[in-house]
Amino acid sequence: MASQQQAPAIKGAKVLMVGAGGIGCELLKTLALSGFQDIHIIDMDTIEVSNLNRQFLFRQSHVGQSKAKVARDAVLRFRPDISITPYHANVKDPDFNVDFFKQFNVVLNGLDNLDARRHVNRLCLAADVPLVESGTTGFLGQVTVHVKGKTECYECQPKPAPKTYPVCTITSTPSKxxxxxxxxxxxxxxxxxxxxxxxxxxxxxxxxxxxxxxxxxxxxxxxxxxxxxxxxxxxxxxxxxxxxxxxxxxxxxxxxxxxxxxxxxxxxxxxxxxxxxxxxxxxxxxxxxxxxxxxxxxxxxxxxxxxxxxxxxxxxxxxxxxxxxxxxxxxxxxxxxxxxxxxxxxxxxxxxxxxxxxxIPLHSLFEAKGIAGNIVHAVATTNAIISGLIVIEAIKVLRNDANSYRMTYCLEHPSRKMLLMPVEPFEPNKSCYVCSETPLSLEINTHRSKLRDIVEKIVKAKLGMSLPLVMHGSALLYEVGDDLDDDMVANYAANLDKVLSELPSPVTGGTILTVEDLQQELSCNINIKHREEFDEEKEPEGMLLSGWTQAPAVENKNTNVANGASTSSSCQAVPLETEEDDELVMLPAGSDSSGKKRKISDVSTTAISDLSTAADEKRSKKRVDELDDDGEAVVMLEDGNADIGKGLQ
Amino acid sequence: MDGGEELTEQETALYDRQIRVWGVDAQRRLSKSHILVSGLKGTVVEFCKNIVLAGVGSLTLNDDREVTEETLAANFLIPADENAFDGRSIAELCCDSLKDFNPMVRVSVKKGDLSSFGADFFDKFNVVVISCCSLATKRMVNESCRKLSKRVAFYTVDCRDSCGEIFVDLQNYTYSKKKLDETVECQLKYPSFEEAIAIPWRSLPKRVSKLYFAMRVVERFEEVERRKPGETSISDLSNVLKLRKELCLAHLLYAMQSLNESQIPDALLERLIAVTREFPPVCAVVGGILGQEVIKALSGKGDPLKNFFFYDAVDGKGIIEDISNS
Structure with missing residues (x-):
């Protein structure tokens, strides 16, 4: 790992950083110190006062200015001879298309939301550019490496859904x-x-x-x-x-x-x-x-x-x-x-x-603001650690050193003596609808549901496509874009409000729909299965998508005693994208002998979610053990510490 | 808790996101803490940034060296403009940038050689962090901190090549932590640096990080050869390997059935003596962990590290080792 040996790989590399916030500031600094000479950075945000406690490239006088631009200027002060290209823009802008991504040797994410992460993941897959993904919350953090065909993509594993609350709980029976x-x-x-x-x-x-x-x-x-x-x-x-x-x-x-x-x-x-x-x-x-x-x-x-x-x-x-x-x-x-x-x-x-x-106990304005504003816990130290780990992985990617790629967890409490825990990356999920060509399947009432339901609730909300196109065979049912003529726009608008079985090219049980996002260059097939009835409580959307997995909802929904007098619609979900405060218990209760439950914040926006399901923990245990080829820690410690693997045995 | 003063509106706005992590009490205690750092290499610079952003009361910098190409390599606090150096020391140059990071923290420079400061000097601080200094200085400063009536937390940190080491001495440390629903008092008893490294290797638990032993060999080598910290090269390898053998004998490592010199691999020692430059990503990682630990110790929140931390980018593990008799 001697720095001299890495110099050529680093110097010649062109890297794209997405995000100039908490992780981004640290990352840009560490990249510049490490010898990177051609760095492009995208961030749509401007600087706020509450950023200043950790986004150290920014000062009070910069409040309101572009993060990407100010970050560039700050780093050039100590590394004036390198090239940093800032973009004060949304990474989802059409300018940042597959060709744009293709010019980079590696993409480094320091993002704060799931939506943008999925978008970048798809563009990296389409452009065949390796992605190093990261996330932090409080003292927890994670870095993962996603290389097409070699390791899993960002979407191979389910991510926790934004928390939702049944309307009845909100309107009639609050308990928290x-x-x-x-x-x-x-x-x-x-x-x-x-x-x-x-x-x-x-x-x-x-x-x-x-x-x-x-x-x-x-x-x-x-x-x-x-x-x-x-x-x-x-x-x-x-x-x-x-x-x-x-x-x-x-x-x-x-x-x-x-x-x-x-x-x-x-x-x-x-x-x-x-x-x-x-x-x-x-x-x-x-x-x-x-x-x-x-x-x-x-x-x-x-x-x-x-x-x-x-x-x-x-x-x-x-x-x-x-x-x-x-x-x-x-x-x-x-x-x-x-x-x-x-x-x-x-x-x-x-x-x-x-x-x-x-x-219900009352709360301070400070606490209420955190809950209402979905404010993420953030400290400088975790971001600094994570930025170092991102650069270490980026260098491995540039040297094409695939055997030493690791995903690394930064923990708050040591697990098997480790505060930084490397795990071998997982292989691509063969049934991932994003990086494999496995079709999804959708159960829906084709005589009642409209095309709009599929576009809004499935294609946009679940599959994360922003500019979708829907096809049945060669017949285009729906698309968006600036270059459509008025007739087509009217035609598509009319289609949206048609029941599936009454579309110009009828969609019924057995139909295979193709949905695409031209910007993301993602295409997948959906097998349609007709189903007459859906449970209003359990399947409020009136459809069921499979082959697409979402982590189990965190909120323990109280069974809603439906408000008998209420004429309002049944309990739909009110999403609250809480990024903090609500904690996911990582281990099944009682599985941990020390009684010290390890919790990880439910952050839909960070990749930490990979740690959050029991299945994943089993996998990580296996991989951790495999890594111990030098025999250093094959034996599980017996100190009763919270231990990812042990808890599940 | 100590002091009833409330945070100002300005502090509350600036520290909003971190108060959501460690709470107002912890923030208040941080803002009353005084920290000394000596030896401004890349890892310590990272640490300084972290602790200034966190909002400690004051930070005192000690490093009279002049700027060289090597000091610039992992230092983002010193602007590239050579005219600005003007014969000023590293500490003076870093001081300007750090002040700028957070106007609410008092950052100042203390000139002079660390080993010349008397015990009463250290009494002004709650935390002392030293880096790139000799074994003798480490011992001396650690003992000075221990002699004081109040507890002064002592840390050493060193990074070489892709490896880093942190040592922590919190003396007798009491803190509270939440266990299920109740808060329990926890007590930790730390050995001094001298006491820790004197523990015979044979009585250490199995599977102590190889880096622990390797760092002791290199540290000892620099001492017996009267080298400055980091003043080693690949040409020293044969002498270092010789010293490794002696130390293993002295600690009766041979007597252990499963442990021998290979517990301290040649390749690892070679890396540590050949590449004494820091690797910036490792500085970020180790400086981040150190910042976190100092915040924990000052705020009394969370389990503090006891008493060594090792990181090696080659295997990616960040490991805590408890090297003590207790």
Missing amino acids: FVHCIVWAKDLLFAKLFGDKNQDNDLNVRSSDAASSSEHANDVFEPNKDEDIEQYGRRIYDHVFGYNIEIALSNEETWRNRNRPRPIYIRDVLPGESVQQNGNAERMPLPDDPLSVSAMASLCLKNPQDIWSLMENSRIFLEALKLFFSRRKKEIGNLSFDKDDQLAVEFVTAAANIRAASFG
Whole structure:
């Protein structure tokens, strides 16, 4: 591994880095120090304050600028003679096509989301360029090598799905704080400040049609004769009082649950008006709408504090008032943003009031922000370690040293004395729909489901194609692109709304559909099987895709006692792409003699998921043992440490 | 916990993502910690970056050497502009860049030779990290830290070729950790560097990393030959192999049935003496682990490493070895 021997391979190499964030900054620095001379780097993001604790190439003065460009300039200060080409762009842009990828000797990923990782994986396969993939969360990290035909591709193993919650849990029967956050963010916030035309399950509808229509229709619109203070109190009473009363009237729901407590503003803040408590009127008004803050108005400073019900109620009313008084223009177009202070305050307060109602512990704004904003835990040290490991693998790839490729896990607690655990890479999965040509199979009701269902729920959502094309034999059923003429666009739009069996080229049981993404150069076949009935609870999508595997959902869905009075649709899933906070238990409970369960954060965005299934652990144990050819650690340690292999024996 | 001061708004915003990893209390303790580093090679530079970003209270740099091509090789803190050097030491040049990384950390330079500092000097710090120094200096600084009434955590770190070694001495260390739902107090008793390396090899557990032995041979070689740290070449191989034999005899390695000189392979020793330059990816890895360990020790969160860590990019393993009598 002496650096001299590697010099030619490194110097002549042209490498593409995707991502100039936490891993990217470290990686660019380590590549430059290691002697790489031609580095291209893509990142669409701009710099934020919360990046500065680890993305060390950036300073306060760079906030708002392109990460790729600032990173380049920073590295050129200590390595002025190398070439770094930045692209402030999305890696999914059509410019970054297969030909673009073909110019590189190796691609190095430092990404933060599953979608982009899958995209890059497909382009690397199509361009036949090796990929070194990485991911970190907190103290955990992983580096893997993906070389077409030699090792598995990024998609050969299932990745954990974004966590979803049944709508009923969110609207009627929350049992965890995260359910209250989803309710506050996706339902209440969206209803009050977002697009009014969006479907919204906020209202618990009563079987009593009269009261339902009376309350459900325009209850969220301010009345002409009320001021903003009265409006806020009315909304408060409606969502935390009235709606809970309605829910309580459905006895069936509460047979095996704790009954929630309706909360009315008059009980929490009797006879009090927010104006008398807040200093809003006296405070100088900030110019930047994003710095308007209810906490500031109410003199609450510490985001780590857990507010009382009373404080939450004041924040709720104050935030609502500030939205209507200071940010009126945005109402109707707002969507939740973790960097929008007022939005975070409103969601925290609303979630806490709801939590109080359901007997769920309240949380601080800091915690609520993490949950609502899907904020990933991140520290500099793990990113630095991972960047070093990426470069070590990249050099092996450049030297074509296939026998020494390793996937390496960076662990928080040692396993068999190891904090850095190398594992031999796995062979390609022969039935992977991405890197092998194995067809998928789809069970669907071809007389009822529409082409749109397949395009949206399967091709885009599950197969991760962004510019899909659907063919039946030689007949094109659907495609997208800039170069289509109007007739074709109209034709495809019409097809989307047709039932499968009524398409110009009918799709029925036994049909083989071909779906392609021209940018990713990925093509796969789907065998269609007709099926009449689907279980609304278990198969809410009304179809079942196989040959495509998704890790088991993490959330232990409580059996939903369907809200008998509810007329809302059955329990669909509300996705919450939580990237932190919820932890996957890696080992089956009780399998670990020390009782020290090893957990790994459920990060849909990191490749760490490879560690997350028992099957994988068995594989890694096997491979670890095989690696011990020097006899160093063949014997399992007997110290009772959490041990990936041992736990499963 | 210690101190009731709250983090400022600025700190909360800057450290948001890491507070989500280790909590506010840990962050508060970090911001009150003082760290000394000596020997600014690539691995220590990586460590400095990590610890400044993490938000320690202060960092003091000690390295009077002037910039050479070799020091630049694994150092990203020194701008390439030669005019900027202006006779300034490595520590002074690194200091400027590190200040820039995080204005909330006080970074300063301490001139002078590490071995000339008295024990009271070390009393100002919570953590002392030394690199590329002689065996005698390691012992001396470690003992100085141990003599103080308060606990000063002591670390040494060295990287050669694709290998790295960290040694940790936290003396008597108590920390709390979560076990299932309850928090339990844990106690660890660390040996000093001198005590650890004096433990006869025959009484060490089986399968101790080969790097442990190899590093001891090289370290001893530099001492008996009065070399500066890292001042070795391939031409020393025969003498190093001779020394290996002597050390194995002294530690009665021969007496063990399964262990012999091959526990310290020629090829490994050859790598360690022939390529004394650091390999930047290894600096990133070892400097990252060291940063993590110092954060753990300062914040009292998580199991600290006891008491050696080894990494070799050739096999890719990052291994913890407990070299102690307890």
